[in-house]
Amino acid sequence: MQQETLAPSGLGELDIDLSEDDAAFAEEWMTWLDTHLPAMHEKLADAGRDADKQALARDWQSQMAAGGWAAITWPLEFGGRAATARQQLIFYLTSAERRVPPLAGRIGINLCGPTLIAHGTSEQQQRFLPPMLDGRHVWCQGFSEPGAGSDLASLRTRGVVDGDSLVITGQKIWTSGAQYADWMFALVRTDPDAPKRRGISFVLVPMTANGIEVRPIRQISGDAGFNEVFLDEVRVPLTNVIGELNGGWNVTRTTLANERAILFMGQQMALTATLRKAITMAKVADPQGVRAADDPHFRDRIAQAWIDVELVRLNGMRNLARVLAGKEPGPEGAMSKLFGQHVEQKLHELALDLGGEFAILDRGAPDAPNRGKWALGWLRTRASTIGGGTSEIQRNVLAERILGQPRDPWADA
Amino acid sequence: MKFEFTEEHQALRSLIAGVCEQQADPRACYDGQSMIDTRLWSVLCSAGVVGVGVPEAYEGGGGGPVEQVIIAEELGRAVAAVPFSEHAAAAETVALLGSEEQRKRLLFPLARGEAVAGIVLPTPANLKAVEAHRDGARWRLSGHIPLIPNAGAATALLVPAHEDGQVRWLVTEAAQVSALPTVDRTRPAAAAEFGDADAELLSGTDISERPGELLMTLAAAEAAGAAASALQTTARYTTERHQFGLPIGTFQAVKHRLADMLVAVENARSAVYGAAWALAEGETAALSASLAQAVATGNAVAVVSDAVQLHGGIGVTWECDLHLYLRRVKALEATYGSPSTHRGRIADSLLDR
Numbered sequence: 001m002q003q004e005t006l007a008p009s010g011l012g013e014l015d016i017d018l019s020e021d022d023a024a025f026a027e028e029w030m031t032w033l034d035t036h037l038p039a040m041h042e043k044l045a046d047a048g049r050d051a052d053k054q055a056l057a058r059d060w061q062s063q064m065a066a067g068g069w070a071a072i073t074w075p076l077e078f079g080g081r082a083a084t085a086r087q088q089l090i091f092y093l094t095s096a097e098r099r100v101p102p103l104a105g106r107i108g109i110n111l112c113g114p115t116l117i118a119h120g121t122s123e124q125q126q127r128f129l130p131p132m133l134d135g136r137h138v139w140c141q142g143f144s145e146p147g148a149g150s151d152l153a154s155l156r157t158r159g160v161v162d163g164d165s166l167v168i169t170g171q172k173i174w175t176s177g178a179q180y181a182d183w184m185f186a187l188v189r190t191d192p193d194a195p196k197r198r199g200i201s202f203v204l205v206p207m208t209a210n211g212i213e214v215r216p217i218r219q220i221s222g223d224a225g226f227n228e229v230f231l232d233e234v235r236v237p238l239t240n241v242i243g244e245l246n247g248g249w250n251v252t253r254t255t256l257a258n259e260r261a262i263l264f265m266g267q268q269m270a271l272t273a274t275l276r277k278a279i280t281m282a283k284v285a286d287p288q289g290v291r292a293a294d295d296p297h298f299r300d301r302i303a304q305a306w307i308d309v310e311l312v313r314l315n316g317m318r319n320l321a322r323v324l325a326g327k328e329p330g331p332e333g334a335m336s337k338l339f340g341q342h343v344e345q346k347l348h349e350l351a352l353d354l355g356g357e358f359a360i361l362d363r364g365a366p367d368a369p370n371r372g373k374w375a376l377g378w379l380r381t382r383a384s385t386i387g388g389g390t391s392e393i394q395r396n397v398l399a400e401r402i403l404g405q406p407r408d409p410w411a412d413a
Numbered sequence: 414m415k416f417e418f419t420e421e422h423q424a425l426r427s428l429i430a431g432v433c434e435q436q437a438d439p440r441a442c443y444d445g446q447s448m449i450d451t452r453l454w455s456v457l458c459s460a461g462v463v464g465v466g467v468p469e470a471y472e473g474g475g476g477g478p479v480e481q482v483i484i485a486e487e488l489g490r491a492v493a494a495v496p497f498s499e500h501a502a503a504a505e506t507v508a509l510l511g512s513e514e515q516r517k518r519l520l521f522p523l524a525r526g527e528a529v530a531g532i533v534l535p536t537p538a539n540l541k542a543v544e545a546h547r548d549g550a551r552w553r554l555s556g557h558i559p560l561i562p563n564a565g566a567a568t569a570l571l572v573p574a575h576e577d578g579q580v581r582w583l584v585t586e587a588a589q590v591s592a593l594p595t596v597d598r599t600r601p602a603a604a605a606e607f608g609d610a611d612a613e614l615l616s617g618t619d620i621s622e623r624p625g626e627l628l629m630t631l632a633a634a635e636a637a638g639a640a641a642s643a644l645q646t647t648a649r650y651t652t653e654r655h656q657f658g659l660p661i662g663t664f665q666a667v668k669h670r671l672a673d674m675l676v677a678v679e680n681a682r683s684a685v686y687g688a689a690w691a692l693a694e695g696e697t698a699a700l701s702a703s704l705a706q707a708v709a710t711g712n713a714v715a716v717v718s719d720a721v722q723l724h725g726g727i728g729v730t731w732e733c734d735l736h737l738y739l740r741r742v743k744a745l746e747a748t749y750g751s752p753s754t755h756r757g758r759i760a761d762s763l764l765d766r
Contacts, residue, residue, distance in 0.1 A: 279763055293764040303756035306763055307684075307707055314416075314683035321417035335676050395672035396665065403648040403671050405662035 018086065025087045026094070032067050033098055044101060054180050057104035061135030064103060070133050071109045078117060078125065079133045085324050096269045107177060108132045108139030112185045115202070119243040119251045128183075128204065142172040142186030142205070142229055143252075150393050152187075153196045153249065153412060157231060159188035159203060166190070166203060166241065168234045169211075174387070178214045178227035181207050191246045196412050202248035204240040205231070221379040267340045268316055271309045271347060274377070277370070278305070278351040287367050292354040305350050308343040315339070338394040341384040348374070348381040415690050418483075426483050432456055433491035439737055442494045442598040449566045449601065450494040454526065457495060464524030466501050468508060471520035478627060478692035482685055485631040489638025492737045494599035496529060496563045498631035503530030503571040506624040510582050510617030519584060523569075531564030531590070531603065534625050534749070535573035535580050543607060545574035545583055545614075552583055552614050554607040562748045565592035565601025571624075572605075572612070585612035597744035599737065623692070626702040629749045630688040633702075633709035636745045637681040640713035643720040643738045644674050650724055667723060674719050677712040684708035700762060703755040711752035713742035 018026070040060055047053045064070040065079065072091055074080025083091065094100070103109060113132055116125055131137040148155035157170025168188050178184065184205045191199030207214070211234040216224035243251040282292040282302060292298045315336055352359050355369030363372030385391040399405040418426075436453045457463050466481050467473020474480070485498050504523045511519060522528040533539050543556040554572060564570065569586045587610035590603045648671055651662035661667050688705035691698040717738045721728035728735050746752065 283764060299760035299764060300753065300756050302763060303707075303759040306759055307704055307756070310687070310704055311680045311683055311708065314687045315679065317416045318683055318686065321415065325417050335672075335679055338672070339676050339680065392665075392669070395669040398672040398675050399662070399668035403644075403662075403675060404652060405648065405668050405671060406652065406660050407663075408665070409659070409663060 531567030
């Protein structure tokens with residue numbers, strides 16, 4: 001019984017057994033949150049400017065790191081907990097349920113950290129992991145370039161070896177958080193004569209180095225979460241290269257695998273929250289007394305939206321159950337991005353449409369549905385099927401890796 | 414653990430797949446040789462598959478919705494011409510509502526498959542069409558039901574009727590059941606003329622939605638299985654068929670359609686498994702069953718239609734098995750409430766409460 005009360009709701013539904021270790025982990029985590037979370041929620045509620053929020057996110061990360069919660073999947077020796085799949089699930093579900101704020105340096109912890117742990121030298125690990133863990137160094141990812149999106153391996157940012165240094169010139173794009181980052185892990189071409197994937201190196205670049213310029217990109221929503229990063233003869237020591245020189249493509253597989261695994265878990269909770277809100281609002285009359293819930297076409301779309309969100313949940317549960325049983329993730333894991341992003345986009349479009357003619361009103365108009373947030377969500381989610389691998393690339397992956405279709409003739413060997 | 418099949422489940426799946434591979438002959442129904450695949454049905458009976466959901470005390474397999482869904486999915490994969498789903502729902506009704514004496518008498522032949530049961534669902538139209546009246550210890554049924562899905566071979570019928578303002582279930586072996594030609598000949602429908610047919614009343618009075626929910630889930634599982642099989646066949650074909658000097662699966666127009674088919678198939682399976690687990694836990698499964706129906710049958714029609722398209726000219730020949738699948742999934746989509754009907758039910762529960 002005690003285990004049941006400790007287990008967050010999603011776990012109860014999966015009906016899995018918690019070992020004593022898992023239960024102890026859950027209890028320690030809950031207790032820690034009880035002590036630290038309320039104060040942080042208060043501070044965040046008072047924070048106004050983005051810079052304040054960013055400072056709080058760093059503060060929160062240092063608290064999490066001190067408690068041993070910043071990177072639970074990292075090995076013990078690097079300040080992690082080597083958490084089991086069940087423990088990760090507990091951690092993740094609780095974090096969503098209790099609105100645990102995101103870490104300032106989550107990109108570094110989730111993507112660069114595992115890569116360093118797998119491929120870095122002991123010196124590199126000692127040097128980079130501790131400040132990455134506690135938020136002293138926030139990281140951004142320099143992979144995409146204007147000419148290298150879906151075809152990432154065609155990237156052209158050059159790294160020229162000059163004595164003990166690498167001199168980097170080129171341009172990165174879609175770099176989330178570059179404006180706040182202290183460091184960037186980047187892919188650069190260090191051998192222009194080798195086949196595409198064999199001339200790339202994985203290198204760590206301080207954002208304070210001479211020759212770096214960050215320019216924000218304003219998106220269709222008006223947000224500026226992404227940046228362009230220009231590198232003009234940026235000099236870094238060769239000891240900042242992770243793995244072999246020209247061996248970066250293999251190193252980066254660790255990074256991309258981690259990105260995939262993390263993506264789907266939070267998705268369903270966000271979708272459920274949006275759907276719930278949309279349904280509540282559909283039952284309320286607009287300023288002229290019209291209820292979306294009375295329109296047969298909206299009723300059908302709302303039912304379909306509920307079905308879609310349920311499917312994301314059920315697919316996720318099937319995948320989780322496989323992983324928790326110690327099996328490889330099945331096809332339902334690989335398709336979760338393709339289907340989930342599509343569902344997210346459709347759901348936000350429905351939420352906006354439910355406002356009827358009032359959907360045209362934006363922030364500031366008193367009758368704007370959901371104070372203009374539906375319009376914002378609709379605009380923001382246009383990127384859902386593009387970022388982290390377009391839906392077209394996902395379809396290629398599914399057809400080739402799961403259904404055994406031949407690779408595109410132009411694909412790299 | 415929920416959402417994870419055990420080794421026993423996998424073994425059951427392989428068993429059914431193996432039996433179907435060796436014994437199933439859906440074409441026999443198209444050659445006018447037989448109403449159902451009698452050879453397959455008898456193998457399934459002797460393997461104890463037909464009565465898998467019947468409690469062990471009555472010679473059944475003591476399984477539940479999860480096992481039944483696995484079987485229905487595999488039967489769907491082979492477009493097997495056996496009334497497994499309807500028979501299972503009928504047996505479930507007897508197990509739920511029969512007295513101990515009725516269960517003993519009625520469930521043994523159902524578990525062994527000696528009797529083939531059909532089931533009339535308690536839709537408003539069906540309830541209006543049949544009247545039940547007491548005749549001493551027995552009951553008599555009158556009226557006419559124009560369409561009972563997959564009951565062409567039924568020797569016994571489970572029939573709902575109004576009695577004292579509530580729905581009660583009766584069993585009859587005396588109705589005049591006439592098989593009807595169907596688009597999917599592997600699921601032969603029937604009309605029933607009751608004409609004062611002798612019947613007995615199941616003693617239980619709980620109005621249970623469970624037989625209907627189980628039946629919808631199993632029919633959805635058949636659809637999911639059929640779709641999965643059509644996708645598998647197609648993905649193989651697109652690596653073998655060459656045009657422009659390359660396997661056609663090389664082309665993204667083909668590849669991307671295949672990927673969407675995969676998503677549709679996996680969604681269908683997730684929806685069906687979700688309903689199976691809800692039924693197995695004894696939860697209210699009305700929404701889950703509607704979800705399974707809304708997703709699985711509609712997706713299956715889309716997937717099999719795409720399969721025909723990707724097969725090109727071969728796909729529209731009588732010789733190619735795909736039309737058996739196309740007919741099957743369309744029939745399943747139309748049978749126990751269309752996807753839009755089920756979305757309507759879901760909308761009612763989300764918006765009107």
